[in-house]
Amino acid sequence: MNIDEILEEVLDDIKPTEEEQRELKEMSSKIINKINEIIKQNPKYSVIIDVVQVGSTARNTHLRNNYDIDIFLVFDKNTEREVLEEIGLEVGKKVVEELGGEYWTEYAEHPYTSAVIDKYSLDIVPCYRIDWGEKIISAVDRTPLHNEFVKRKLEKNERLCDEVRLFKKFLKSIGIYGSDLKTKGFSGYLCELLVIHYGGFIEVLKNAKDWKIGEKIILEDIYKIYNLDKNYKFRKFDAPLIVYDPVDINRNVAAALSKDNFCKFVFYASLFLKNPSKGFFYDYYKHVDQKLEDREHGALLTLKIKRDKDIVDDIIYPQMEKLQRSINKIIEENEFVILRCDVHADEEFCYLSWEFLVYELPNVRLREGPSIFKKERVERFIRKYDKYFIRDCKLYAYTTRKYKNVYELFNDIIHGKLRGKISYPKYVNPENGVICKMYVKDTIKVAE
Amino acid sequence: MNIDEILEEVLDDIKPTEEEQRELKEMSSKIINKINEIIKQNPKYSVIIDVVQVGSTARNTHLRNNYDIDIFLVFDKNTEREVLEEIGLEVGKKVVEELGGEYWTEYAEHPYTSAVIDKYSLDIVPCYRIDWGEKIISAVDRTPLHNEFVKRKLEKNERLCDEVRLFKKFLKSIGIYGSDLKTKGFSGYLCELLVIHYGGFIEVLKNAKDWKIGEKIILEDIYKIYNLDKNYKFRKFDAPLIVYDPVDINRNVAAALSKDNFCKFVFYASLFLKNPSKGFFYDYYKHVDQKLEDREHGALLTLKIKRDKDIVDDIIYPQMEKLQRSINKIIEENEFVILRCDVHADEEFCYLSWEFLVYELPNVRLREGPSIFKKERVERFIRKYDKYFIRDCKLYAYTTRKYKNVYELFNDIIHGKLRGKISYPKYVNPENGVICKMYVKDTIKVAE
Numbered sequence: 033m034n035i036d037e038i039l040e041e042v043l044d045d046i047k048p049t050e051e052e053q054r055e056l057k058e059m060s061s062k063i064i065n066k067i068n069e070i071i072k073q074n075p076k077y078s079v080i081i082d083v084v085q086v087g088s089t090a091r092n093t094h095l096r097n098n099y100d101i102d103i104f105l106v107f108d109k110n111t112e113r114e115v116l117e118e119i120g121l122e123v124g125k126k127v128v129e130e131l132g133g134e135y136w137t138e139y140a141e142h143p144y145t146s147a148v149i150d151k152y153s154l155d156i157v158p159c160y161r162i163d164w165g166e167k168i169i170s171a172v173d174r175t176p177l178h179n180e181f182v183k184r185k186l187e188k189n190e191r192l193c194d195e196v197r198l199f200k201k202f203l204k205s206i207g208i209y210g211s212d213l214k215t216k217g218f219s220g221y222l223c224e225l226l227v228i229h230y231g232g233f234i235e236v237l238k239n240a241k242d243w244k245i246g247e248k249i250i251l252e253d254i255y256k257i258y259n260l261d262k263n264y265k266f267r268k269f270d271a272p273l274i275v276y277d278p279v280d281i282n283r284n285v286a287a288a289l290s291k292d293n294f295c296k297f298v299f300y301a302s303l304f305l306k307n308p309s310k311g312f313f314y315d316y317y318k319h320v321d322q323k324l325e326d327r328e329h330g331a332l333l334t335l336k337i338k339r340d341k342d343i344v345d346d347i348i349y350p351q352m353e354k355l356q357r358s359i360n361k362i363i364e365e366n367e368f369v370i371l372r373c374d375v376h377a378d379e380e381f382c383y384l385s386w387e388f389l390v391y392e393l394p395n396v397r398l399r400e401g402p403s404i405f406k407k408e409r410v411e412r413f414i415r416k417y418d419k420y421f422i423r424d425c426k427l428y429a430y431t432t433r434k435y436k437n438v439y440e441l442f443n444d445i446i447h448g449k450l451r452g453k454i455s456y457p458k459y460v461n462p463e464n465g466v467i468c469k470m471y472v473k474d475t476i477k478v479a480e
Numbered sequence: 481m482n483i484d485e486i487l488e489e490v491l492d493d494i495k496p497t498e499e500e501q502r503e504l505k506e507m508s509s510k511i512i513n514k515i516n517e518i519i520k521q522n523p524k525y526s527v528i529i530d531v532v533q534v535g536s537t538a539r540n541t542h543l544r545n546n547y548d549i550d551i552f553l554v555f556d557k558n559t560e561r562e563v564l565e566e567i568g569l570e571v572g573k574k575v576v577e578e579l580g581g582e583y584w585t586e587y588a589e590h591p592y593t594s595a596v597i598d599k600y601s602l603d604i605v606p607c608y609r610i611d612w613g614e615k616i617i618s619a620v621d622r623t624p625l626h627n628e629f630v631k632r633k634l635e636k637n638e639r640l641c642d643e644v645r646l647f648k649k650f651l652k653s654i655g656i657y658g659s660d661l662k663t664k665g666f667s668g669y670l671c672e673l674l675v676i677h678y679g680g681f682i683e684v685l686k687n688a689k690d691w692k693i694g695e696k697i698i699l700e701d702i703y704k705i706y707n708l709d710k711n712y713k714f715r716k717f718d719a720p721l722i723v724y725d726p727v728d729i730n731r732n733v734a735a736a737l738s739k740d741n742f743c744k745f746v747f748y749a750s751l752f753l754k755n756p757s758k759g760f761f762y763d764y765y766k767h768v769d770q771k772l773e774d775r776e777h778g779a780l781l782t783l784k785i786k787r788d789k790d791i792v793d794d795i796i797y798p799q800m801e802k803l804q805r806s807i808n809k810i811i812e813e814n815e816f817v818i819l820r821c822d823v824h825a826d827e828e829f830c831y832l833s834w835e836f837l838v839y840e841l842p843n844v845r846l847r848e849g850p851s852i853f854k855k856e857r858v859e860r861f862i863r864k865y866d867k868y869f870i871r872d873c874k875l876y877a878y879t880t881r882k883y884k885n886v887y888e889l890f891n892d893i894i895h896g897k898l899r900g901k902i903s904y905p906k907y908v909n910p911e912n913g914v915i916c917k918m919y920v921k922d923t924i925k926v927a928e
Contacts, residue, residue, distance in 0.1 A: 244853060291873060292870060292871065292872070295873045298853070302855070327844055327867055327878045328842060330842040331842070389841065389846075394776060396775055396776045396819070398820075404746060405693075405746070421772055422747055425740070
């Protein structure tokens with residue numbers, strides 16, 4: 033199968049059916065009409081000057097079986113924040129009630145209404161109306177402009193919409209779709225911009241395979257919209273990929289993308305172009321993981337920490353990673369070699385897991401000291417250690433190891449004995465942890 | 481005890497007794513007189529134009545109980561090498577026979593006579609007469625001039641001779657006296673030059689404590705002897721210590737000194753000056769070794785290789801070290817961490833020993849690959865390894881470890897299976913080795 037055939041077949045799988053599309057449009061119209069009705073009924077709602085559907089279903093770049101409808105209530109800029117929040121929730125609540133759905137309040141920078149109506153997930157979010165190039169007032173104010181920009185470029189270009197779908201599916205399959213702090217991948221908007229910029233999915237890949245860390249992408253439209261000449265000095269960002277936002281050229285749309293995920297994309301773009309196959313679009317990363325797991329292991333250990341259910345992934349994941357980095361320093365100071373480490377959370381627990389090259393080390397430890405020519409450091413070293421000797425112009429000393437195995441070290445961690453050496457994040461406290469799933473060679477030692 | 485008191489007490493121990501000195505002089509004179517007699521008896525011996533006693537006993541810098549007498553037969557420059565060797569051995573043999581000793585032939589660059597007469601060890605070595613600044617013909621031709629230089633500086637300065645003795649004793653005690661290829665330390669001549677240069681033992685230490693790698697020492701006399709101005713550019717040497725030979729300024733007297741021994745000297749010079757004690761002069765290094773050994777150990781392994789008895793230490797030691805370095809590369813390639821390694825030989829065997837941080841590693845091995853941006857290397861890597869992944873912009877792969885423990889690796893070495901990867905020195909062949917003395921943690925596993 034050549035690339036074109038592959039893409040056609042994948043598209044057949046992922047493109048929403050006509051029926052799906054029709055139903056989605058009907059439902060969206062119904063919701064928007066209902067909102068407009070409600071606004072008209074009460075003069076105090078006149079601060080809402082526009083109602084726009086945003087998100088991929090509004091822009092026709094969504095994948096099959098996506099029933100997310102995002103509606104933004106655009107408020108007059110002079111509305112007070114409290115009024116915006118109050119009216120935003122009021123209107124949201126009313127429309128869901130009148131359409132017979134279930135609703136609840138979600139909290140981001142400001143509260144908004146989330147709902148389920150039949151098979152549809154609905155978000156009704158209030159924001160301020162800003163103009164192109166204007167400063168935002170609340171965090172989500174750019175969204176209607178993002179929507180406007182993408183719609184303008186993709187409307188009446190069904191093929192380009194399909195290219196965005198293929199790109200999203202590809203990224204999902206290799207595990208890097210989503211700009212949340214757990215995934216650290218590509219947002220939907222970023223996918224759309226890249227397809228618009230390069231003119232297609234394969235064109236994105238062909239360019240991406242040669243990207244380097246710090247790659248800069250400036251859409252042609254940006255020069256037109258802001259009337260910039262070609263020598264304009266754009267703001268600098270320290271990021272693996274910099275895609276200037278047409279809605280705000282001081283913002284990097286790819287800010288959430290991690291270095292490793294950037295590298296993954298560059299690598300798999302190249303790999304796919306060399307050996308194209310449908311497999312890249314269907315849970316490719318799961319197959320890779322499976323292949324990686326199908327091997328022998330070093331010593332495994334997992335720290336399982338009770339999770340506060342109110343804390344969302346976007347907060348808990350960075351904190352788990354921070355704690356793991358902090359623990360890794362202690363592990364390395366104690367000379368245990370980490371083969372692999374990972375974080376993961378389910379609803380109840382945080383799991384920080386490690387795989388070690390060795391589980392146990394001898395009682396003796398060799399400490400590297402200063403060069404024998406550094407007089408002061410030499411004095412401190414020989415005052416501290418007794419069994420020292422000279423090798424390669426440095427002092428070394430034999431001491432007794434503090435932690436003879438990994439379990440002893442983690443036991444001290446969960447009992448708070450390394451409190452001063454580990455930075456505890458707010459919501460992931462290692463002292464709430466238990467050591468579990470400990471495999472050492474062929475023996476399975478379940479510690480707790 | 482202050483430094484002066486310490487030095488006096490040590491000197492009391494090490495200075496040859498008057499009786500010893502008298503007897504030594506008597507024996508030396510007897511030998512030299514006998515040689516001169518023999519030379520006079522046969523006109524063909526007239527190519528020997530001088531007979532000189534050299535070495536520390538000749539220069540009054542020897543330690544107590546040293547009964548080595550070195551006699552050089554100085555030949556006319558025009559003598560053919562064969563004649564020099566033949567007559568050298570003939571005269572040597574005759575004098576020992578006439579004095580009733582036992583003799584044998586030793587082989588260095590050319591053969592010479594070694595003998596025992598009563599408690600005295602005697603060497604009778606032929607050499608060519610060269611003048612100051614003249615090129616040598618055989619390797620030992622500089623010795624009479626070394627002797628002349630040192631005698632001129634030390635004669636009638638008994639105190640300076642004693643300072644040399646203290647210096648030698650100190651170096652012996654810390655294990656770095658001797659310029660042979662096993663010790664790689666300070667030769668007697670080097671000790672004498674340093675004491676001459678700095679004016680005393682303590683003065684040597686006071687300077688040495690601030691030495692840096694590449695330290696250059698040029699004796700005042702050199703400028704006088706060769707009529708050099710102060711800006712003269714001396715030959716450059718890549719060595720930790722460079723002491724220009726007054727007899728040949730293109731020669732480094734400290735060439736045999738290893739970097740580690742240089743560092744040891746700098747370190748112990750400083751340590752002694754800060755905390756002077758008699759202990760530094762009496763097998764100090766044995767006490768240090770004892771202290772170092774009195775600890776817990778990692779996994780120990782010794783490779784015991786049959787020694788060819790005809791091969792001297794000066795050949796066998798560098799070869800053992802070369803083989804160990806070569807094996808260490810393989811060990812490190814296979815991820816076993818060496819805590820300590822050493823070579824040692826007795827009359828029958830060479831012993832290459834190791835101490836490892838861990839004896840065994842898991843079956844899985846993590847291989848670090850190229851940066852994902854190095855296209856060609858990436859292609860080779862993923863062609864070679866299947867279970868690869870991306871971390872920190874690099875490819876890594878899980879593979880199966882070839883050697884799961886140290887014993888397996890050494891077993892392949894002694895069975896010649898790593899022949900292509902190890903450079904075999906001429907006289908130390910690992911395939912003649914057996915693995916022995918293997919201690920893993922508390923268990924002692926004697927392999928053979």
